[in-house]
Amino acid sequence: MPKQRKVGNLLALAVLSALTQRPMHPYEIATALRSWGKDQDMEIKWGSFYTVIRNMDRHGLIAAVESVRAGRRPERTVYRITEAGRTEMVDWVRELVSTPEPEHPRFRAGLSVLAALHPDEAVTLLRQRLERLEEGIRAGRATLAEHLRQIPRLFLVESEYDLAIREAEAAWVRDLLAELTTGTYPGLDRWRAFHETGELPPESTDLAGGSGGTR
Incomplete structure (x- = not known):
C-alpha cells in the first residue's frame, strides 16, 4: 500500500x-x-x-x-x-x-472489451500495433545505444525498462496474433459467429449476467 x-x-x-x-x-x-x-x-x-x-x-x-x-x-x-x-x-x-502497484494502461482497457470487434478486425488492428511497437523498439534501441556512448548507464536505466516493456508487449502480441490467425485461440468460432449472426452463445450470456467469471 x-x-x-x-x-x-x-x-x-x-x-x-x-x-x-x-x-x-x-x-x-x-x-x-x-x-x-x-x-x-x-x-x-x-x-x-x-x-x-x-x-x-x-x-x-x-x-x-x-x-x-x-x-x-x-x-x-x-x-x-x-x-x-x-x-x-x-x-x-x-x-x-x-513495491509493485496496479497500473491501468490504455491497451489493457481496449483488450478488456476486445470482443466488441470482429476477430478479423482485431487481427488487423493488432498487426498495426505490432508494426508500431517494432518501429518504436528499433528507434529506442538506436537511441539508447547512442546515449550509452555519452551517458552512464545508471542514468538511462528507465529507458532500458521502457524498452524491455515494449519488447515484452510485442512478444505477447505476436503470440496472440499467431493464435488468432491459425485458429487455435479458444472460443474463436463463437466469437466470430457472434459478429456474423448477432447471437451471443449461452456461456457469454451467463457471464454477462454474473453467473460465472469475475467481470
Missing part, C-alpha cells in the same frame, strides 16, 4: 531530484526537468507545477534561499532541498522501486 505523502504528486519527486543538483528558482527547475525528459518518465501536469512548489515549501521539503531579479523580469524565489526533502525523496524512491 503506497504511503500517504505530504505532497503526493510525482512532480514533487522530480522537483526534489532537480534540487539535489543545486538551488534553483521554479523556472530553472521546470527547464531542467524538460531537458532531462522527466515528463516522459512520469506523468507531469505542468499546470500544477507552481501549486506543487508552494505545497512543498509549506511542508518543509524545500526552503527559500533568496529572491533574484533579472532585468525587468518579475522577482523569482530560489529554493533549496531541505533535509526533510532529502529523506522524503529517498523514501519515495525506495517505495517506487520495491
Whole structure:
C-alpha cells in the first residue's frame, strides 16, 4: 500500500531530484526537468507545477534561499532541498522501486472489451500495433545505444525498462496474433459467429449476467 505523502504528486519527486543538483528558482527547475525528459518518465501536469512548489515549501521539503531579479523580469524565489526533502525523496524512491502497484494502461482497457470487434478486425488492428511497437523498439534501441556512448548507464536505466516493456508487449502480441490467425485461440468460432449472426452463445450470456467469471 503506497504511503500517504505530504505532497503526493510525482512532480514533487522530480522537483526534489532537480534540487539535489543545486538551488534553483521554479523556472530553472521546470527547464531542467524538460531537458532531462522527466515528463516522459512520469506523468507531469505542468499546470500544477507552481501549486506543487508552494505545497512543498509549506511542508518543509524545500526552503527559500533568496529572491533574484533579472532585468525587468518579475522577482523569482530560489529554493533549496531541505533535509526533510532529502529523506522524503529517498523514501519515495525506495517505495517506487520495491513495491509493485496496479497500473491501468490504455491497451489493457481496449483488450478488456476486445470482443466488441470482429476477430478479423482485431487481427488487423493488432498487426498495426505490432508494426508500431517494432518501429518504436528499433528507434529506442538506436537511441539508447547512442546515449550509452555519452551517458552512464545508471542514468538511462528507465529507458532500458521502457524498452524491455515494449519488447515484452510485442512478444505477447505476436503470440496472440499467431493464435488468432491459425485458429487455435479458444472460443474463436463463437466469437466470430457472434459478429456474423448477432447471437451471443449461452456461456457469454451467463457471464454477462454474473453467473460465472469475475467481470
